[in-house]
Amino acid sequence: MRIVVNVFHANLLDSRVNRALADAARGAGAVVRDMYDLYPDDNIDIAAEHAVCESADVLVFQHPMYWYGAPYLMKKWIDTVLTHGWAYGPSYALEGKPFLQAVSLGAGEHEYAPTGSRKYHGPEFLKPFERTAAFCKMPHSSFLRYGAGYAAEDEIGMWAGEYVSWLLSKDHLASNS
Ligand SMILES: Cc1cc2nc3c(=O)[nH]c(=O)nc-3n(C[C@H](O)[C@H](O)[C@H](O)COP(=O)(O)O)c2cc1C
Structure with missing residues (x-):
């Protein structure tokens, strides 16, 4: 199974969490791509990205939460790579392929609640991505x-282990929406 992890972190060298997760995924055999390093001028090679997506069995989008969403390059990737006629429309190139999203959130879980400073639960902020995946017929x-x-x-180390188990798990293949 070819797992492709697209990491969208504006400065992966200074990262603690996403770097540890990326290293763990690579160690488990995933293809890990540092997207900001790959596209320092934000000029995403759409044809190359289509080829990478088509070669993958599982597509992972890994990123820190920035302003209750994804870093801008990931939004640009979605806007430009998921083209009409390829990702959706008359044909669906990624149909059935899992769209996995791994997100680090700076604030604590208690803050991501109606009683906390972030007001909404963490997964609520991922709804646009879940719907985007569904639009392309991809389970999210x-x-x-x-x-x-x-x-x-040590907690980050534990997360890295959990991340690998999650990546290699078959459970997400069944969670279409
Ligand atoms: C521009 C920016 C925006 C951020 N926005 C949020 C946010 O909306 N919610 C949150 O919980 N953390 C936010 N954070 C904190 C990051 O999510 C946190 O630093 C990151 O997940 C830590 O992972 P890392 O060690 O891989 O950098 C933000 C950080 C930056 C730099």
């Missing part, structure tokens, strides 16, 4: 880790 599943801004090293 997510992996969220809270408190990424202050997590201790």
Whole structure:
């Protein structure tokens, strides 16, 4: 199974969480791509991305939560790569392929609640992505880790192990919506 992990982090070298997750995924045999490094001028090669997507069995979008959404390059990737006639429309190139989303959230889980400062639960902020995946007939599943801004090293190490188990799990294949 070819798992392609597209990592969207504006500065992966300074990252603690996403770097650890990316390293773990690579160690487990996934193809890990640092998208900001690949496209420093934001000029996404659409044909190349289509080829990568078509070669993958599972597509993973890994990123920190930025302003209750994804870093801008991931939004640009979605806007430009998921083209009409390829990702949706008369044909659906990625139909049935899992669209997995792994997100680190700086704030704690207690903040992501109606009683907390972030007001809504974490998965609610992923609804546009879940709907985007559904539009392309891709099952969506997510992996969220809270408190990424202050997590201790051993906790991050535990998340990395959980991430690999999740990536290799077959459960997300059934969670179409
Ligand atoms: C521009 C920017 C926006 C951010 N917005 C949020 C946010 O909306 N919610 C949140 O919980 N954390 C937010 N954070 C914190 C990051 O999510 C957090 O630092 C990151 O997940 C830690 O992962 P890393 O070690 O891989 O960098 C933001 C950070 C930056 C730099």
